[in-house]
Amino acid sequence: MVERALGAARSGVYWLEEAGAQPRYPTLSASTKSELTVVGGGYLGLWAAVHAKRRDPGLRVVLLEAETVGWAASGRNGGFCEASLTHGRENGQTRWPDEYDTLHKLGDQNLDAFEQDVSDLGLGCHWERTGTLAVAVEEHQVPWLQGAEHALDRDAVQSEIHSPLFLSGALDPTGCALLHPARLARELARVAAELGVEIHEHSAVVDIRTDKASNTVDVRTGSATVSSDKVILATNVFRSLLRRNRLMTVPVYDYVLVTEPLTQEQLASVGWSGRQGLTDLANQFHYSRLTRDNRILYGGYDAVYHPGRKVKDAYEDRPETFERLASHFFAVFPQLEDVRFSHRWAGAIDTCTQFTAFYGLTHRGRVAHAAGFTGLGVGATRFAANVLLDLLSGEPTPLTELKMVRERPLPFPPEPITSIGISLTRWALDRADHRQGHRNLFLRTLDAAGLGFDS
CATH class of the missing domain: 3.50.50.60 (FAD/NAD(P)-binding domain)
Known part of the structure; x- marks a missing residue:
């Protein structure tokens, strides 16, 4: 797929x-x-x-x-x-x-x-003043949204955007x-x-x-x-x-995919009538939105640093990241299994x-x-x-x-300390996302020093 x-x-x-x-x-x-x-x-x-x-x-x-x-x-x-x-x-x-x-x-x-x-x-x-919808996609994230001014339970968040992964949400309308x-x-x-x-x-x-x-x-x-x-x-x-x-x-470096325009049937299967910006609550989070012609832009998760603080065109094409993003997209929206991507890029x-x-x-x-x-x-x-x-x-x-x-x-810090530190941080954040959000000693130390990091 x-x-x-x-x-x-x-x-x-x-x-x-x-x-x-x-x-x-x-x-x-x-x-x-x-x-x-x-x-x-x-x-x-x-x-x-x-x-x-x-x-x-x-x-x-x-x-x-x-x-x-x-x-x-x-x-x-x-x-x-x-x-x-x-x-x-x-x-x-x-x-x-x-x-x-x-x-x-x-x-x-x-x-x-x-x-x-x-x-x-x-x-x-x-310009569209649509607001944003933040969604919990793991059970341990659900309590993070409780008490939000516009908190949504599972049924309410599903009425906004249909995805089997969305457990709850919080809407920021303005x-x-x-x-x-x-x-x-x-x-x-x-x-x-x-x-x-x-x-x-x-x-x-x-x-x-x-x-x-x-x-x-x-x-x-x-x-x-x-x-x-x-x-x-x-x-x-x-x-x-x-x-x-x-x-x-x-x-x-951040990576992005954009689909072809959705048909009316495909769009109806997703809902999204409010056209809000969409993000999840993971450390390595995804963001998504509709364009004016109803394409879905889907990006985030991988945040890739290349040693030496270099900015190069060659870093923009990373097949493994685009494949990972596409697999996550279909997990979020399995009803769109026939959708194709028209563009891929990075910045x-x-x-x-x-x-x-x-x-x-x-x-x-x-x-x-x-x-x-x-x-x-x-x-x-x-x-x-x-x-x-x-x-x-x-x-x-x-x-x-x-x-x-x-x-x-x-x-x-100078290299190679920066490269080592960022690599360790990404590894620790990934573990936290897959261990009920638990931040290990390394992440807690960074937090205490004011150096906490997410994607």
Whole structure:
């Protein structure tokens, strides 16, 4: 069944293909000046550019992208736009107990403002405020959902989505929206350009340094330099231009399958009339959703780190992971045994030890950076862009005073310790998932040190 379902699946990102041809922006070919230079053409960089121009329409903003707008994580994620800024309630309450209520409120406000921007800016990104459904798929997970505001017993969860594996659930009706990742990136670029941002693709930045003679921060590509008053670094999973940040994140590969469009009969056999985002409660969890044309996107479980913090195209094709995902898909939805997959792909997630973005300033307060979103960056990057602009203003604001913004997480150790540690953690998490959730001494030690990890 798995072999047949994967037989015609092509290696390619469904979102990028569905969005079609995109506008191209010129390569930076001559040196220039800017008041703000943004490095990175993913969500964080694009939101920063848009926010900056909306705050000050006369500001000269240059955005430099190494490849094309939205080609990396911003164009190939699952399209879940969650309110959480802290990678979930438990992570936030553990790390920032005194300000979690504030962070939770800020997350809700950010998601509402995101939705307003979709309307005000005309962002054609297939926005759906559907919420999410979390499901228990093992008996030991059922108590974890008891007491949730919108808890669902077995019958109730089966009425939402039909699967023999779903034992109970909890519905969050407002805390998440679904969207089309690649279309969002392209629409943000369109809006940025209309606001006057100068976007340059295929303009990889190789160095950033202070020019004391001109009192500027020079951002250099292979062929030109932008002399900048201020800079935002939004390179996320890729090797940081700042030496101090090179041990702060590791690239972890996530894998995704997308089916062909379901027929009306197939869709009826699953239910899913609420079109919620779907996730299970395992450490090595799966996430799933419907696209606008009723394909099922199914991803997660394997979170693969390759030694040396490398990001390579070759890591994106991993047959054993796609076969595992397909087998899990048919366990969840056995009624779809005739469904075929049309696309398979992967992407690298910038993971840090606190599992949510960290922030900072360098070059005497003229260069701001953020990274480490750990897979929940679709909504959080909009918030982070405002944080970075506030930091560059030099004036304290409610955002810059947050402990989450002011403190740096622990770095990952150098190799080979990182590879050994991640391998041991994945092994221990797998054992926990198959031993009633029991976390062994190794995992409990990581938890106590603030280094707990899930997929």
